[in-house]
Amino acid sequence: xxxxxxxxxGERPYTEFHYGGDASKRRPALGGxxxxxxxxxxxxxxxxxxPHREYWQxxxxxxxxxxVVRNTATNEVGEVILARxxxxxxxxxxxxx
Amino acid sequence: MYRYSLSRLVxxxxxxxxxxxxxxxxxPRSHYDVxxxxxxxxxxxxxxxxAANHGVQRVAVVERAHxxxxxxxxxxxxxxxxxxxxxxxxxxxxxxxxxxxxxxxLNFNVMLSQRxxxxxxxxxxxxxALARRGNIMRLNGIDAELLERAQVRRLLPYLDYxxxxxxxxxxxxxxxRAGTVRHxxxxxxxxxxxDSLGVDIIEGCEVxxxxxDQSGVRGVETNRGRIRADRVAxxxxxxxxxxxxxxxxxxxxxxxxLQAFVTEPIKPFVNHVISFGAELFYISQxxxxxxxxxxxxxxxxxxxxxxxxxxxxxxxECAVALIPGISRLKLLRHWAGIQDMTPDGGPFICRTPIRHxxxxxxxxxxxFKATPAVxxxxxxxxxxxxxxxxxxxxxxDRFARGAASLDEYGHGHRPYRH
Ligand SMILES: Cc1cc2nc3c(=O)[nH]c(=O)nc-3n(C[C@H](O)[C@H](O)[C@H](O)COP(=O)(O)OP(=O)(O)OC[C@H]3O[C@@H](n4cnc5c(N)ncnc54)[C@H](O)[C@@H]3O)c2cc1C
Ligand SMILES: [Zn+2]
Numbered sequence: 077x078x079x080x081x082x083x084x085x086g087e088r089p090y091t092e093f094h095y096g097g098d099a100s101k102r103r104p105a106l107g108g109x110x111x112x113x114x115x116x117x118x119x120x121x122x123x124x125x126x127p128h129r130e131y132w133q134x135x136x137x138x139x140x141x142x143x144v145v146r147n148t149a150t151n152e153v154g155e156v157i158l159a160r161x162x163x164x165x166x167x168x169x170x171x172x173x
Numbered sequence: 174m175y176r177y178s179l180s181r182l183v184x185x186x187x188x189x190x191x192x193x194x195x196x197x198x199x200x201p202r203s204h205y206d207v208x209x210x211x212x213x214x215x216x217x218x219x220x221x222x223x224a225a226n227h228g229v230q231r232v233a234v235v236e237r238a239h240x241x242x243x244x245x246x247x248x249x250x251x252x253x254x255x256x257x258x259x260x261x262x263x264x265x266x267x268x269x270x271x272x273x274x275x276x277x278x279l280n281f282n283v284m285l286s287q288r289x290x291x292x293x294x295x296x297x298x299x300x301x302a303l304a305r306r307g308n309i310m311r312l313n314g315i316d317a318e319l320l321e322r323a324q325v326r327r328l329l330p331y332l333d334y335x336x337x338x339x340x341x342x343x344x345x346x347x348x349x350r351a352g353t354v355r356h357x358x359x360x361x362x363x364x365x366x367x368d369s370l371g372v373d374i375i376e377g378c379e380v381x382x383x384x385x386d387q388s389g390v391r392g393v394e395t396n397r398g399r400i401r402a403d404r405v406a407x408x409x410x411x412x413x414x415x416x417x418x419x420x421x422x423x424x425x426x427x428x429x430x431l432q433a434f435v436t437e438p439i440k441p442f443v444n445h446v447i448s449f450g451a452e453l454f455y456i457s458q459x460x461x462x463x464x465x466x467x468x469x470x471x472x473x474x475x476x477x478x479x480x481x482x483x484x485x486x487x488x489x490e491c492a493v494a495l496i497p498g499i500s501r502l503k504l505l506r507h508w509a510g511i512q513d514m515t516p517d518g519g520p521f522i523c524r525t526p527i528r529h530x531x532x533x534x535x536x537x538x539x540x541f542k543a544t545p546a547v548x549x550x551x552x553x554x555x556x557x558x559x560x561x562x563x564x565x566x567x568x569x570d571r572f573a574r575g576a577a578s579l580d581e582y583g584h585g586h587r588p589y590r591h
Contacts, residue, residue, distance in 0.1 A: 077482050078473075091483045095473045097587060098427075112573070118586055119425040119516050119572040123414035125476045148428070148475045 078151050080144060083158055085137040096131030098122070099143050099159070125149050131159060174369035176280050195361055196368035201375050201400050205233045207555055208393060208402035210380045210416060211409035212236025214245035214356075214541065215533055217363035217374070218548020219408060219555070221279075224370035226549070227556035232372045233402070235395060237379035241360040244410045244540065247510035249433050249467045251446055251455065252542040253290050253351030255317065257309040258579050260566030261519070265539075266315050267563055268546030269350060275545060281362030283354050284460070290351035290446040291325065293332075293495075295340040299450050303346040310348070318347040329447065333497050340451040340494065351446060353457055359544055383420045389528025390420065404555050406531040408547075411476070411511030413521075413534030420527055425572060426513045426535050427588040429470040432480035433509070434488060436502040438462030447495070454491035463505060466492055470514065470538075472589055480509040512536060514588035516572060519579030522551050522564040531555050532569060537591055 078090040098121060104113040128148045133141050141159035146152065175181075175193050185192060207223055209216045212234045223229040236242075252272055254265040276282050294300040300319075307317035325345045326334055332342055364374055375397075382394035384401065392401035409416050411428045443458040456466040468488040471481050485507060493500045515521070515535040520543070522533050533551050536543065550561040560568065571577040584590040 089483070090473070090481070095589060097589065115573045116423075120423045121414065121425070121427050121588070122423065123427050123474065125415055125428075128474070130473070146473075146475075149477065151475055151477050 078153070080132060080134075080142070080153060081156050082134050082137055082140070082142060083156060084140060085134060088134065088137060090132075092134060092136035093132040093142075094135045096133055096141065099129040099131045099162075127154065174280065174365070195365040196374050199233070199368075199373035199375050201233065201235070201378060201395070201397055202231070202373065204231070204392075204401040205373075206231045206402070207233075207404045207406065208400060209234045209406045209408055210393065211243070211407065212240045212364070212374060212376065213243040213408065213410055214359050214363065214544040215410070215547045215551070216406075216408040217360060217367055218544050219406060219533070219551045220372045220374075220548075221363050221367040221370070222548045222552035223556060224367060224372055226552060229556060230371065232367070233375055233400065234367070234372060235375045235378040235380060235393070235400070237377070239376045240364050240374065241357055244510040244512060245360045245544070246357055247433065247508060248356055248541040249455070249457070249465050250353040250356045250541065251290070251351070251457065252285070252354050253348055253446070254315055254542075255290070255292065255306060255310055255346065255348045255351065256581060257306045258581050261579055261581065262309065262313050262315070264546055264550075264563050264566075265542065266313065267549075268543050271545035271549060272354060272542075273350075275362070279362040279366045281358060281365060283358045283362055285352065285354050287350050287352040288445050288457075289347055289349045290448065291320065291329065291345045291347050292448040293325070293345045293450040294343045295450045297343065300344050303344070307346050316348060316350050318349065320345045320347055328445065331442070331496055331498050333495070340449075345450075353446065354541075356541060359541075363548070380416060380419070383530075385420065385527070390530040404529045404531065406533060406551060406555055408533045408551070410534070410536065410540065411513055413513050413532065417525075417532065417534075420525075420530060422525060422527065424521075424532075424534070424569070425516050427474040428476055428511050429472075429474050429514045429589060430477065430480060430509050431467065431470045431512050431538065432484055432488070432507055433465065433467045434485070434507045435459065435463040435465050435505050436499070437505050439464070439502065443496075449491055449495050451494070452491045454488065454495065456492065456495070464492075464499065464502065470512070470589065474514075474589065476511050478509050478511055480507060512538065512540070514591055516586040516588055517577045517580045518582070518584065518591035519577070520567050521569050522547060522554060522567045523560055523569050524554070524558070525569060
């Protein structure tokens with residue numbers, strides 16, 4: 077089973093987490109960007125077969141958004157850090173309301 | 174073609190003469206009019222209709238593994254046309270009509286079993302939604318019948334009708350012409366029929382790159398060398414992003430894992446296809462007696478083709494919530510396939526920004542039932558270098574144009590939500 081080592085709670089099964097998708101995307105600046113940039117941000121995916129940077133929220137634990145590197149070909153999990161330490165800005169995780 | 178018939182069957186039964194191979198083991202030639210990447214149901218059907226409907230002479234299907242290794246041999250075999258979004262409704266009904274004549278067309282019994290599919294409602298709002306869906310279907314000439322609780326009970330007496338039922342059955346929507354098809358037979362039947370029209374089916378041949386110049390795609394690089402082609406189509410199910418990336422394209426697709434399950438065989442019991450209304454869960458019984466069922470994707474993009482155990486449990490819980498009587502059955506096997514998921518749950522059958530390169534992908538949960546129509550419409554799209562009218566709604570640029578309105582259940586733009 078996929079196990080995610082939460083920096084705050086330790087190794088936990090993935091079912092305690094909420095998947096938040098591709099974290100390599102950068103949201104275009106509000107106002108300025110072309111429609112094309114917004115389209116690419118929302119709808120296009122690199123979808124790599126290999127290392128993938130992605131968000132998970134530990135909603136049944138510390139409730140923090142994490143930034144996880146996972147190999148999509150093997151499900152091996154590499155680095156896991158708190159998303160807010162990744163320079164994404166507070167509340168920038170997908171699903172943030 | 175060595176035609177299959179009753180007299181042939183009898184003659185072979187009475188002699189030890191082996192049946193001939195169903196298709197040649199073709200070697201790649203240096204040049205084709207059309208080359209299709211991916212020997213699943215979609216690629217094979219496209220090749221067949223290119224030859225049968227459009228008279229294209231030199232067609233190749235290149236498959237990196239063997240025919241039937243992909244999702245065409247991994248799906249749960251359901252076919253239906255109970256769609257309500259414009260575009261989907263017409264396309265999937267066309268596909269069902271092609272299924273209805275397919276065994277004859279291919280001279281291969283694909284064992285279409287129109288046993289009927291019942292989608293259940295467990296809340297009044299769900300009944301309203303099913304009534305709306307059924308009305309849209311009927312307005313499009315598709316069979317649909319709204320069932321009340323008592324009617325469902327007559328057809329499916331083994332559901333939980335007790336007062337303790339967590340999800341009481343209020344009714345359902347029946348499509349009588351929906352059912353199942355033997356999936357392997359679809360791959361083999363199209364392969365054999367395409368081969369007999371001269372299509373080269375090249376197994377063990379993986380596309381590793383594209384040959385391109387200013388005028389567009391001119392062929393592919395493979396582990397068996399370069400193959401030139403005037404037109405190239407991608408039909409690789411869960412690997413569309415991977416193959417499109419070789420041509421420099423980035424797609425609105427994420428690859429996700431879907432599991433399927435089969436129990437030990439039992440006597441005939443589930444005589445329809447049933448879709449649970451409280452969760453994404455559906456069940457039918459195979460001719461061998463096993464209950465075949467499936468649920469949601471695992472929920473995070475991956476290519477492992479190995480499902481997560483918590484999902485096994487979740488699906489099993491759905492099975493027992495729906496049919497308490499099967500709680501003691503043993504699961505015989507479970508397996509997984511990788512499928513493209515898209516921002517609106519709809520597929521792509523279209524030209525691409527690169528000349529002479531065509532895409533069929535993004536099939537989410539629903540590509541098997543679409544197989545004949547995919548083949549028919551993609552073949553026409555390639556032959557005329559213009560989208561067949563039935564697939565104009567499946568263009569790659571529909572999000573950019575604000576024309577994406579295929580989301581049957583309003584799940585929004587995240588692929589893993591569909
Ligand atoms: C568990 C499961 C259950 C499903 N249940 C249903 C269902 O009940 N009803 C329904 O309508 N749909 C269902 N689907 C979806 C359906 O199976 C697929 O949408 C459909 O089969 C995809 O088209 P295909 O048959 O051409 O795919 P595939 O059979 O996967 O064919 C694609 C082929 O491309 C090949 N390929 C990939 N990359 C390359 C390359 N670089 N070079 C050469 N070849 C390559 C692969 O080896 C593969 O054989 C299900 C899917 C899964 C996984
Ligand atoms: Zn935590």
